[in-house]
Amino acid sequence: MPAACPKAVCTQVFSGSMVRVSFKERKAQMTTMETINLQKVTKRLEVRTCCLEGSSFVDVNLSKVSFDDINFSGADIQNANMSDWVVRDANLKGLRITDADLRGAAISHSLTEGMTIDGIAVAEMMAAYRELKSRG
DSSP: OOOOSTTOEEEEEETTEEEEEEOOOOOSSOOOOOOOOOOSOOOOOOOOSOOOTTOOOOSOOOTTOOOOSOOOTTOOOOSOOOTTOOOOSOOOTTOOOOSOOOTTOOOOSOOOTTOEETTEEHHHHHHHHHHHHHHO
16 A cells, blocks of 8 residues: 555655655644755656655656556646556546547456446447447
8 A cells, every 4th residue: 555644754866865854743633744846857766655645746757657556546637648658457436537639548357337438338338339249
């Protein structure tokens, strides 16, 4: 499971030197976290067992990054180039995609109950397609 925010510790690698950043413990009604601002830098980050809740990324190149065991719930992705993405073993329940170029996109071996495309139930489309295909 992804890290919970209280007591999380992040280690970042900047040109071979290690910087240890500790997040302060969650108080009764508010969470206080140190803010790290990175602007116009070219660095590789190794982030493990961290809470980056509420972080923002603007005009950032994340090509060829790897994510494993992360919590993206409630994320808002806009104006993104996600071509050639591969998503495996993911909970996309409630996902909303609008104004997207889905040419060449493929979905397989997935649960599609309740899924719609332009308001049309995918299960019904698949059933109609299979019926037409079986007729030859």
